[in-house]
Amino acid sequence: MDPIKQFESEVQQNIAGLGKDADLQALSRIWIREVSRHKWAYNFSWLGRPAIQFPNDAWAMQEIIWKNKPDLIIETGIAHGGSIIFSASMLALLDMCDAIGTNQSFNPVQSRRKVIGIDIDIRAHNRKAIEQHPMASRIEMVQGSSIAPEVIQQVKEMARGYEKVLVCLDSNHTHDHVLAELEGYASLVSVGSYCVVFDTIVEDMPKELFLDRPWGPGDNPKTAVWEYLKSHPEFEIDKSIQDKLQITVAPDGFLKRIS
Ligand SMILES: C[S@@+](CC[C@H](N)C(=O)[O-])C[C@H]1O[C@@H](n2cnc3c(N)ncnc32)[C@H](O)[C@@H]1O
Numbered sequence: 001m002d003p004i005k006q007f008e009s010e011v012q013q014n015i016a017g018l019g020k021d022a023d024l025q026a027l028s029r030i031w032i033r034e035v036s037r038h039k040w041a042y043n044f045s046w047l048g049r050p051a052i053q054f055p056n057d058a059w060a061m062q063e064i065i066w067k068n069k070p071d072l073i074i075e076t077g078i079a080h081g082g083s084i085i086f087s088a089s090m091l092a093l094l095d096m097c098d099a100i101g102t103n104q105s106f107n108p109v110q111s112r113r114k115v116i117g118i119d120i121d122i123r124a125h126n127r128k129a130i131e132q133h134p135m136a137s138r139i140e141m142v143q144g145s146s147i148a149p150e151v152i153q154q155v156k157e158m159a160r161g162y163e164k165v166l167v168c169l170d171s172n173h174t175h176d177h178v179l180a181e182l183e184g185y186a187s188l189v190s191v192g193s194y195c196v197v198f199d200t201i202v203e204d205m206p207k208e209l210f211l212d213r214p215w216g217p218g219d220n221p222k223t224a225v226w227e228y229l230k231s232h233p234e235f236e237i238d239k240s241i242q243d244k245l246q247i248t249v250a251p252d253g254f255l256k257r258i259s
Helices: 003-020 022-036 055-068 082-102 124-131 149-159 175-188 200-204 221-230 239-245
Strands: 072-076 114-119 139-143 165-169 194-197 235-237 254-257
Touching: 003 239, 022 200, 055 082, 055 165, 055 194, 055 239, 072 082, 072 149, 072 175, 082 114, 082 139, 114 149, 124 139, 139 149, 149 175, 165 175, 175 194, 175 221, 194 221, 200 221, 221 235
Parallel strands: 072 114, 072 165, 114 139, 165 194
Antiparallel strands: 194 254, 235 254
8 A cells, every 4th residue: 555545544543543432532521621720722822922722723723724725714703813823824834835836936925815804802902913923914804793794794895706715713602603603604615615613612611611701511602503504514514623633622613614
């Protein structure tokens, strides 16, 4: 067997094994529960900007971006900007690889590829740091509620003409809000690409972790995903991603557009 194919096949077997290992999955949930008490997700940054993410999930995003080579990434929830800077840096790498592949010069600033970030409250210090970041030329920010009809309309207009679209939802984590975001933005995802819904893990955590939040078990991004999928067969949960990661805030949140 071709050694590359053999390695890939071994990896697929590893992932299938992880998907069947209920004990390890339970242990992973316990680990996430305990580390969340320390606000672990706040400890990381990407190219200098805090990203409120688990590092494993960023790695999965890199794999999704490399496979799909999006020209547009739409993200709800900007916060300090780490996740939109991450996406913009991935788009810059895609541009660079395209230039190498076609033997053309690489313009680090000009790109058709874009990230649209949406947040209801872009704090002045965060906006300034994002606008001054070397990745800023690939980023457009929209301030407003991600489920406001005028914001959805504005983003749809900005998305016109783009062909390979990836969507990431990471703003308000209540069921109703995420369901409205899915209804608003998931249709923009191109076939083969993903709508990634973060913090679906809330469903698997004890309610005392969210006493100061409007979301919790029974009312969170995972319940919204389940509801959305009842009437949207064009998406399916890509379980292989959560199986490979184990440590992820997005179990059942990697939605692949299949038609
Ligand atoms: C978890 S943080 C986003 C983290 C960011 N994606 C990252 O990885 O660093 C959630 C963000 O959602 C924003 N947010 C809350 N409600 C929102 C809404 N209705 N529309 C848009 N953004 C909202 C908050 O202002 C906050 O910045």
